[in-house]
Amino acid sequence: MLVAGNWKMFKGAHEARNFATRVRHLPERTAGVEIVVCPPFVSLQATLEGLGGASLVRVYAQNVHWDLDGAFTGEVSAPMLLELGVTGALVGHSERRQHFGESDETVRMRAEAALEAGLSVIACVGETEAEREAEETESVLARQVGVLPRHDRLVIAYEPVWAIGTGRTATPETAQEAHAFIRSLYDAPVLYGGSVKPENALVLLGQPDVDGALVGGASLDPVSFEAICLAGAEAARA
Ligand code: PGA
Numbered sequence: 001m002l003v004a005g006n007w008k009m010f011k012g013a014h015e016a017r018n019f020a021t022r023v024r025h026l027p028e029r030t031a032g033v034e035i036v037v038c039p040p041f042v043s044l045q046a047t048l049e050g051l052g053g054a055s056l057v058r059v060y061a062q063n064v065h066w067d068l069d070g071a072f073t074g075e076v077s078a079p080m081l082l083e084l085g086v087t088g089a090l091v092g093h094s095e096r097r098q099h100f101g102e103s104d105e106t107v108r109m110r111a112e113a114a115l116e117a118g119l120s121v122i123a124c125v126g127e128t129e130a131e132r133e134a135e136e137t138e139s140v141l142a143r144q145v146g147v148l149p150r151h152d153r154l155v156i157a158y159e160p161v162w163a164i165g166t167g168r169t170a171t172p173e174t175a176q177e178a179h180a181f182i183r184s185l186y187d188a189p190v191l192y193g194g195s196v197k198p199e200n201a202l203v204l205l206g207q208p209d210v211d212g213a214l215v216g217g218a219s220l221d222p223v224s225f226e227a228i229c230l231a232g233a234e235a236a237r238a
Helices: 013-023 041-051 078-084 094-099 104-117 129-133 137-146 172-185 198-205 222-237
Strands: 002-006 034-038 058-061 088-091 120-125 154-158 190-193 212-215
Touching (some): 013 034, 041 058, 078 104, 104 120, 137 172, 172 190
Parallel strands (some): 120 154, 154 190
C-alpha cells in the first residue's frame, strides 16, 4: 500500500518544512503503508530537512527530465534529485499532458531515465471525460500503459482526468474495473487518484486491485493527509 501526496504548485519552502515536521513520525502509526510526498522542486530540500534523516516518509519530485544534464531550460534531472536525497518522481501527470505538451513518448523517456538513474517512478495514466464518453477508456489506457518501461521500481497511478480536483471521485467499482484492466497489461502496483478524501479513502483502498492513492487537494492539509494514510493502514490490515 502506497499513499502519495502530490502538492502540485502549492507550498513554498517554509510551508513545506512545517508540513514535513508535522508528518515525520506518521509512518510509525501506519504499518503497511509507504508514505510519499511530492513537493514543488524548490521545496524539496526544505521538505527533506523537515523530515530529518530518520523519517520513513519518502520525497519524490513531480517531474524529471530524460537527460542527465544539458541545455533544457526549466528542467531538472534525475542525478540532481538523487543528490538532494529525493528517491522518486511522478511522470506523466495529466496536468503535464494537458498544459505542458507532455506526450506518451516524453513520459516514456522520463520514466526510463529516472529508473535507470535509480529513482522510483509513479507513472500517471487516465482518460478524459470525452474519452470515457466515447468508450475509449481501455484504448487510451492501453496506449498510455503500453509505452511504460517494465521495471520493479515503477508504480502506475490511474487518475481519470474527470475526477481530478473536481470532487467527482470514480466509484469504487469504476476504479476497480480500470485497475484490473491496467494490471492485465502491466503487473505493477496501481494507485488510484482523483478526489481522494478521508471520507472515501477506505472504500477505494479496499478494492482488490487498488494498491494505494495519489492524493492532490486532500494531501495539502496534514490532518486530511494523515487520515488518508491511516485509512491505507486499515485497508492494508483487512
Ligand atoms: P485531487 O488530485 O486529489 O486534487 O483530485 C489528484 C492528482 O492530481 O494527483
